[in-house]
Amino acid sequence: MQCARQHPFGGFASAPDRIAVIGLLPFFALLSGCLSDAELLAENSRIALQTAEMRGAGELDCPRVKAAIVTEKEVPGQPLGELYSEYGVRVDGCGRTVFYDIECRDEKICAVREKPLPK
C-alpha cells in the first residue's frame, strides 16, 4: 500500500519538502504582487495631469488648458517609506506655457513645484 502521495513531478513530496514549499508561499505571494515602475507611473499619471491642469488653469488664468507628461520616474519618498512617482508636466493654455514638477503617490498626496521654462 502506497502511503506517500505521488508528487506531481514524479517524486514523492516529503514532509520537509512540503514545509519548505508552505514556508515559501508568502515569499511567492509577495513577488506575485510586485509592482513595476511602469505600473506605478501609470497608476499615478492621471492624478498628476489633473493636478497640473488645475494648477495651470489658475496660474495661466485660462479656463481651457492641456497638460502633457514630458518626463516621468519613480523616486524615493520619505525615509523608510514608499516610492513616489515624479513627473515633469507641461501645461499649455491661452497661448502660454508653464512647466511643473509633480510628485504623487495618490490623489491625496501630491506636491507641485513650478519649473522655469526650458530654454
Added chain:
Amino acid sequence: MSGALRRVALGSRNAEVWKMMSVMRKMQAGCSLGAIALALSGGAHADMTTDDWGSWGQVVAEGSLGFIDPGLEKGRLWLEGQMRWDGDWRHWYQGVARAALGYSLSDRATVWIGYSFVPTQNAGKPYLAQQDVWPGFRYVLPTEFGTFTFRTMLESNFIRGDQVRYQPRQMFRYLRPFDFEPRLSLIAWDEVFVRLNSTPWGGPAGFGQNRAFLGGGWSFDPALRVELGYMNQYIDSRPNQVMHNLIMGSLFINF
C-alpha cells in the same frame, strides 16, 4: 616524540579543536534562533531582569546630493537623531546621532556607508560613548498589498577599549496606506541584531536583540511623514534579559 610525529599529533589535535569549535558555533547559531523564537513568543519573560516602559523619539532626514551638484543626483545623505528613555520614563539612557552617505543603484536599491554616535547611560552602569561604522543596504519593494522595505546594516561597534563588536542587523518593514484615508498608513516592522563575536562590554556572541514595532503613520506630503506606535525591544545581554515596552514617535523628512 619526533618533530614530524609532534606535528601530526598537533595537527590531529587542532582538527579535533576545530571540529569542537564548529559544533559549538552550530549550537550557538541554534541557540540564537531559539532565543529569537523565545523572544518573539514572549516565553523568555520568566528570566527577565528588566521589564519596563519608556519612549524613543527620532528624526530621520534623507535626500539626494543633487542639491550640491546635479551630477551627484544618485548620491544620498542620511541624517538621524534619537533620544531614548527607560525606567518607566524616569531615566534618559541613550541618544543616537547617525550620518551616512549613500548611492542609489536604482530607485529601489541604495547602498550606504555610515557612522553612528551612541552615548549610553544605563542605570547603575558606567557611561559609554559607543561609536559605530557600518556599510548598509536598503531595498524598497512596492506591491499590491503595501510597501516592504528590507534594510541590512553590518555594524562594527566601538564600545570601550580596542575590542570591536561585529553586529549585523536586519530590518523587515511593512507599510500599507488605508483605502479610506491614504495619508494614514499601518506600519509594522521587525529588526533582529546578532553579535558575531564576544566582547567584554558588548556581550557574548549570538542573538543580540529584537525590535518589533506596530503603529500608524501620517504622510503630510511627499516630504514629511510622522509615525507613532508601540515598540517591543528585547535584549539578550546574558545573564540579563531586558524587555523595554516603548512608545515610539518618529518624524521622517525627505529633502
